[in-house]
Amino acid sequence: MSNPILSEKRWNEELETTSGGDVMTVDGAAIKTSFLVLIMLAVIAGMWSQFWAGQATPFQQLKGYAIGGGIGGLVLVLIGMFLPRFSAVLSIAYSICQGLLLGAITMIFEVAYPGLPLLAATFTSGTLLGMLMLYKFGIIKASSGFMRGVMGATAGLALGVGMLFLLNMFGIGTGMRATLYGNGPIGIGFSVFCVILAALNLVVDFGMIEEGARRRAPKYMEWVGAFGLMVTLVWLYIEILRLLAKLRR
Known part of the structure; x- marks a missing residue:
């Protein structure tokens, strides 16, 4: 899987079990x-x-605030994976939680590196617009092969980071963590990889939303698409902020 909210399996299940009524549109997902x-x-x-x-x-x-917002956001994403019909409420609550998370993180980084959060926000916005333009003009296409590749890489990254976190709890692999999250060549390279992968996930999200509109998915799926895109944007911002901080050290 890639984005846990925009899971292809879940998307197909919702399309198969719903018929009639208002249908989703790309514009509707963009507005939400x-x-x-x-x-x-x-x-x-x-x-x-x-x-x-x-x-x-x-x-x-x-x-x-950061811990509470982060945990709250994670719980809401997990709920959204299994209850997509409630994505309107869940996505709004998620946005509030991520506001607490990012608000706290940006204030901490602003004290340590003045101006860095604003720069990260600018780069995030630019990346979003850039990837949207590349997608719209067909320079990058959300083909099935492309989507499977991005999903596989994202799942592998999530699994690796999760395993490293668990090992660190027992005092194992702390050196590897320090290397990956440090400001050395490997650490910077790892952050660049994460930023690129997060940016490519935007294309996957665009493709999922457009496919849902093409297949006349139910109207509430606009909230599912918006929810999933928010998850990717928050991830992208955090990775860009982390990369810029490494370059400042």
Whole structure:
């Protein structure tokens, strides 16, 4: 699998079990994605308003926001995998959680590397627009082979990172983790790979959404598409921010 929300298997199951009624459109999915992004940005802006007002937020509190938002977002994604019909509510809640996560992370990085979060946000927006243009003009096509390759690479990355995390809990593989997440050549190369893979996942998401519209998927699948695209965008931003931080060290 690639994006857990835009799973091809789940997408096909929903198409097979639903007929009649309003159908999804690409424009509808785009509007809902924009709405979710605005919700997330509103939460981030609310957190940053204290920073701009000179009211310092304790690091432990920011850490709590980040952990809570991250865990909450993960739980909502897992629920969304099995209950796609509730994606409207789940995706809004996810955007709020990710607003807390990214708001805390950006404030921490802003203190350590002034201006870096804004640069990462700019690069993320540019990557989104760039990949959308490449997809629209057919330069990069979401063919079945391309999608399988990206999905396989993403699943492999997720499995590897997950296994490394579990091993680290027992004090195993800490050196490898330090290398991958350090600012050496291997660490920077790993981050570049993650950024490229996240960007390619955008094309997979575009393809899934367009395929759903072409096959006249039910209207609520617009929320599923928007939810999945949000998951990829958050991942892309975090990877770009991590890469830029490594280059600044």
